[in-house]
Amino acid sequence: MQDKRIYQLIAKQLVEGLNEKEKQELNDWIAEPGNDSFYQEITEKEYVKLRLEKWSSIDVKKHTTAFEKEIGIKPVRRVSVWWQYAAAVVIFCVIGIGFWMAVGKDAEVKKVAGMDIVPGEAKAVLVLNDGRQVDLGVKKVDRIIEKDGKVIMNDSLGINYNQESGEQGVGLKNEIIVPTGGEYNLILSDGTIVYLNAESRIEFPVKFSGKERVVTLVGEAYFQVTASKEHPFIVKTKDMDVLVTGTEFNVKAYPDELEVQTTLLKGEVTVFAGFEKKEKMTISPNQQAQWDREHVALEVREVDPGLFMAWRNGRFIFRQDRLEDIMRTLARWYGVEVVFLDESIKNMTFAGKLDRSEDITPILNVLKATGKLTVNVKGKQIVLGVK
Structure with a gap:
């Protein structure tokens, strides 16, 4: 059973990473005499390449048996679902070397997609208060002037509204639209940083005024909110509002998906959902509030926030x-x-x-x-x- 558990941890580490408790468990095993060299051997890229040559297709049922023989486990009539998962994950690791192990640069992969399919890049469109549209793509404008003279800066880090003091921009609203294949960063007038994912749009005041700081979101964004108990920050979506005073969290609210999710990394947030958004829940770090559009239900669950914020760090998980x-x-x-x-x-x-x-x-x-x-x-x- 210990061997099964260790193989599962190694497989999970290669594919999707471990939480802190699992890392400690694996490190304790590696520290035992003789285990370190074995661990280094089976996770070494050349070893994986050999297995890649050995297995040319993925058949979970077939290779579960092969994998058991590989590691010296006697066949049994029924393999537990848990152990099948571990074996299948390892198979995915060694077969999908480019995807499942993120070492595709070392593998000779036959080109399936043509040159038409390329990764996304930093690009967006800024809609000013009077309806003017400014391309924030590769040929971006460095200085944008609102109708009241407010100067909006745009550079390699994104668009920045937190540059000047004074009353310029009060009462004006802007919108940033990120298309398919795009992403963009935004610094609001209060210093809050917003990372926008593809197919997202956010509407916000050029300069916050009044008691609340309110923005409206469609799509997905990661927020690092500047703390202010006197001026709570509110993210409004069609199905869920998120109320914070200062924290880091991710909101995912795409129109074509059944779930609306708020995932918390730091601080504390309160979400409002349901009919007239009367259902209220407060979540803590490593929790996610999810509104199910199909079943009309709000639930809170424990999650690994890294999975839901991976896009912010330039990865898919x-x-x-x-x-x-x-x-x-x-x-x-x-x-x-x-x-x-x-x-x-x-x-x-x-x-x-x-x-x-x-x-x-x-x-x-x-x-x-x-x-x-x-x-x-x-x-x-x-x-x-x-x-």
Whole structure:
């Protein structure tokens, strides 16, 4: 049982990372005599490459047996779901070297996607109070002037409203729209930092005034709110409002998804959801408030915030997520259209991580390597079917 547990921890570490308790457990095992060299051997890239050559497709049932023989476990009639998961994860690690282990640069991967599919970049459109639109893309304007003379600075770090004192900008509202394949950073007039994900838009005052600091969000954003008990900060979405005084949190509220989520990293927030937003819950760090649009229910659960804020750190992390959800996330970033030729494909689950700056090809190769899917790329359209 201890061997099974250690293999699970190693597999999970390679694929999606460990929490602090799991890290300590694994480090304690590595510290025991003889274990360090074994650990180094089975996690070394060349070792993984050899396994990549050995297994050319993913068949969980088949390779669970092969994996048991590989590590010297006697076959049993029924393998627990827990151990199947561990074995499957390791198989994904060694097969999907580019995606599941984030070492794709060392692997010779056949190019599936064409040059049309590229990672997203910093780009957005700023809508001024009078309706004027300013491109914040590669050829961005450094200084933008609002109608009352307020100067808005724009540089490599994003757009900054926290530059000047005085009353300029009071009563004016701006909006930033981030398209598919984009992301952008924003510093509000109070110093609050906002990181906007692809297909997101935020409306906000050019200069905060009054008791509350209110912004309206569609899509996903990560907030680092400047503390002020006297002037609470409120993020409004269609289905959920988030009230804070100073904290770090992520809000995900895409119109095409069934869940609206607020995930807390630091501080404390109170969420309001439901009919007329009368349902109220307060969450603490490492908790997530989720509003289920389909079942009309609000719940709070313990989570690893790193999974939900990975995009902010330039990564994708998936933990046994549905293929439909994975491809929806990738479509926003890579600017592609995904077509499913069979509904059953959408419920296949995968785990893994990938740098957002990487090419999409390793991910598509992993899907092909299952032996169960066909993957065809036509320009910026990815068509998935049953093999």
